[in-house]
Amino acid sequence: MNRDLLLEIGTEEIPGSFIPKALDDLARLAKEHLDGVSLSYSRVSTLGTPRRLALCVKDLSCRQPDREEVITGPPAKIAFRPDGDPTKAGEGFARSQGVNVEELEVEERKRGAYVVVRRLVPGRETIELLSELLPEVITSIPFPKTMWWAVEELRFARPIRWLVALYGEDRVPFSLAGVVAGPESRGHRFMAPGMIQVPSDLAGYLRALEGAFVLVDPAVRRDRLLKEANGAIASVGGNLLYDNELVEINTYLTEFPSAVCGSFDRRFLGLPREVLVTCMREHQRYFAVVDDKGNIMPHFVAINNTRSPRPELVRRGHERVLRARLSDADFFFKEDQKRPLEAFVADLSGMVFHERLGSILDKTYRVKALACHLARQMAPDKLDVVERAAWLCKADLLTEMVGEFPGLQGIMGREYALISGEGTEVANAIEEHYMPVRSGADLPKGIPGALLSIADKADTICGTFAIGLRPSGTADPYGLRRMALGILHIVEGKSLSLSLKTLITEALGQLEPCLPELPEGLSTEILTFFRRRLSHDLVARGLDQDVVEAATRVEFDDITNCILRAKALAAVRSRPEFESLSIAFKRVMNILKSFKGGAIDPALLEADEEKALYEIYLSVEKKVEVLLKTQDYEQALIALLSLKPEVDSFFDHVLVMAKDLEIRANRLALLWNIARLFSQIGDLSAIVVPG
Numbered sequence: 001m002n003r004d005l006l007l008e009i010g011t012e013e014i015p016g017s018f019i020p021k022a023l024d025d026l027a028r029l030a031k032e033h034l035d036g037v038s039l040s041y042s043r044v045s046t047l048g049t050p051r052r053l054a055l056c057v058k059d060l061s062c063r064q065p066d067r068e069e070v071i072t073g074p075p076a077k078i079a080f081r082p083d084g085d086p087t088k089a090g091e092g093f094a095r096s097q098g099v100n101v102e103e104l105e106v107e108e109r110k111r112g113a114y115v116v117v118r119r120l121v122p123g124r125e126t127i128e129l130l131s132e133l134l135p136e137v138i139t140s141i142p143f144p145k146t147m148w149w150a151v152e153e154l155r156f157a158r159p160i161r162w163l164v165a166l167y168g169e170d171r172v173p174f175s176l177a178g179v180v181a182g183p184e185s186r187g188h189r190f191m192a193p194g195m196i197q198v199p200s201d202l203a204g205y206l207r208a209l210e211g212a213f214v215l216v217d218p219a220v221r222r223d224r225l226l227k228e229a230n231g232a233i234a235s236v237g238g239n240l241l242y243d244n245e246l247v248e249i250n251t252y253l254t255e256f257p258s259a260v261c262g263s264f265d266r267r268f269l270g271l272p273r274e275v276l277v278t279c280m281r282e283h284q285r286y287f288a289v290v291d292d293k294g295n296i297m298p299h300f301v302a303i304n305n306t307r308s309p310r311p312e313l314v315r316r317g318h319e320r321v322l323r324a325r326l327s328d329a330d331f332f333f334k335e336d337q338k339r340p341l342e343a344f345v346a347d348l349s350g351m352v353f354h355e356r357l358g359s360i361l362d363k364t365y366r367v368k369a370l371a372c373h374l375a376r377q378m379a380p381d382k383l384d385v386v387e388r389a390a391w392l393c394k395a396d397l398l399t400e401m402v403g404e405f406p407g408l409q410g411i412m413g414r415e416y417a418l419i420s421g422e423g424t425e426v427a428n429a430i431e432e433h434y435m436p437v438r439s440g441a442d443l444p445k446g447i448p449g450a451l452l453s454i455a456d457k458a459d460t461i462c463g464t465f466a467i468g469l470r471p472s473g474t475a476d477p478y479g480l481r482r483m484a485l486g487i488l489h490i491v492e493g494k495s496l497s498l499s500l501k502t503l504i505t506e507a508l509g510q511l512e513p514c515l516p517e518l519p520e521g522l523s524t525e526i527l528t529f530f531r532r533r534l535s536h537d538l539v540a541r542g543l544d545q546d547v548v549e550a551a552t553r554v555e556f557d558d559i560t561n562c563i564l565r566a567k568a569l570a571a572v573r574s575r576p577e578f579e580s581l582s583i584a585f586k587r588v589m590n591i592l593k594s595f596k597g598g599a600i601d602p603a604l605l606e607a608d609e610e611k612a613l614y615e616i617y618l619s620v621e622k623k624v625e626v627l628l629k630t631q632d633y634e635q636a637l638i639a640l641l642s643l644k645p646e647v648d649s650f651f652d653h654v655l656v657m658a659k660d661l662e663i664r665a666n667r668l669a670l671l672w673n674i675a676r677l678f679s680q681i682g683d684l685s686a687i688v689v690p691g
Contacts, residue, residue, distance in 0.1 A: 003168030010162035016252030064123025166200035187212025228259035332400035371455035389429035550682035568633035585684035
């Protein structure tokens, strides 16, 4: 009968950021190993807290199915003589497999007839297999960082202290890191530190641990955390400043979350909102509290991993810690204001960006020149704003506040710019030039911030490529993929008409003072890097790979234009006539491989079918040219699809490669001009069609 499997890996506290991926990897590895030995199951789920990673497999079969094993021997003509008697090779193969010669079979293969032996291999018991598989699963979990402890032959995120491995009511016999797997888990470190018996079924396991103050299901723990937090602030009449990432962090820092609401001195409300939130969030993992209008209140919510019998004492402890943080921030804020923001710029010469790329001040000059170039091309009325913001954008890196809280870079630049009397557009652009800070994060709202962000990221990408520090595999220590994606998303989001080739050329040109000799082909390499990032992004957003390839293969310099063409191809692809027309296009491109192009001479058109194709081509060309100018690529493609009947008729009745060289050249010119219309949108030869 099928039974449930429970595996629990008990450890010292694992960093919260490691746990979600570790649980995903645990489920994946379990499925791969169970599928690899043909064990069936109905569901695999994982649960976890800082002290345990749990795997639950529902309805796991009790044994492997029997299977037929086919062992291939020598070719039949070598194993048997023409009269059917076995040769020494045939007898030797039978003997090596422990069977009689009469049990050998002949089986036809692609390369001829071969001798085979068939035998039934009985399936092994599941519990026997699990003793081998579970240690492999555990030791295969990848972590960002691992450690050795007393047992040096095993590395894991944190030392393993206990193991639970149950298949139904039976213990799965194995040991790892000197720990023997058994039926006993452990409760909460402080509120129920003893060993507890747990069953293998998921519901029973959850109940048993909850009774020991462990909410092993992250979703349940998250719900309790929010309920506790909202309950804690009920007395102060505020609302929790919801932060999904902070909720996630606290969920994986606790096993039984409990919340307490504390207060701080109102004088600290004079600090910028982001400073207050950062002081609470970054070091202490506290939630801010806001009123109905969204204004910060002098309160916070701390999440604890225990339910204290003296909550007032716990509250005072949290208040004391936060008071020290806010006092430091208040001091930094006042100290930084003793100098205008521009006064920090000159000192950036002592802050190294990279030993081969100069200081942050050198980078500031490069970014300023590149951003001004973009402004002249796309927003000349914002040139002064862009120039001023570019000059000040890195100044806050030397402030005390950013030195203590690096996550406030750009934000403090905005605040100090406003205090120093800079305009709002300049201040906002300083903050926005770091955007987007991560994939899916907010894009710059203003054009100055967008152009400055593009310039800053382009300088970093081109400079890093120029000194040979390219991303490789999964390694991207400088975040170049994220920066490239940020540029692409800004260009798309703002519908900017930006030439990537020109941007890269300008950025590389700014590097000449520190890198006078740039590697050959560098510009093409960086452009290819951007193309791959866009292709990956569009596929991740639901477009087919071949559609993206068709659009980018034609032209990739104008990102906005390329994305519009890819979306148009995706929209029109579902039409029934598109598939056959794309097949015809492939045929056309094969015919035109060595043809350089040319004009059509109507006087040389002989067959009715080619005359008909020429007439509809002229009609469609006019429509398409107008639609291409307005970038209405979907309607342009729909217009081109109307060529299908005439194209089919042309290929059915007209010999393109006619003996008369003038007739042949004219027919090739007709096809070339039709293909040219399509090629302004996408290379249809890249489209994959069934068969």
